[in-house]
Amino acid sequence: YEGVNTIKERGRSIHEIPRQD
């Protein structure tokens, strides 16, 4: 993504799989 303005998102990106159901 050279030369493209990149905004950094520091938050979680995906769901979290629980330790157990």
Next chain:
Amino acid sequence: DGCIQFTRHAGDVLLNFNRLRSRNLLTDVTVQVDGQIFHTHKAILVACSGFFYSVFMKPENASLSAISLDPKVDPKGFSLLLDFMYTSILNLNDTVALTTLNTAIYLQMEHVADTCHRFIKSRHQV
């Protein structure tokens, strides 16, 4: 125009893989090391270890669901390296450094082996 980079994405994905491992979900290969059984994901093993890459890239091995390692491999060293693969954390200490080094060499994980070697050298200098 621009794009948004989620800086913690790699860690979030790996954490989910480790949660799947701890619940034995979607694991597709068991690794037997000196009698101990480890449930793992082939893709993670292949991504992290040159040894497993060379094993599972052979078409005749791709569907293997169980593999036994050479009896000389120490389960403790393998367990530490498996945790490293799934967490990026290597729990080194004086007691396990040498066995982890030897196991990393066997699994063709050169970067980890170098780190173990530097750790051992630094401890001898202390």
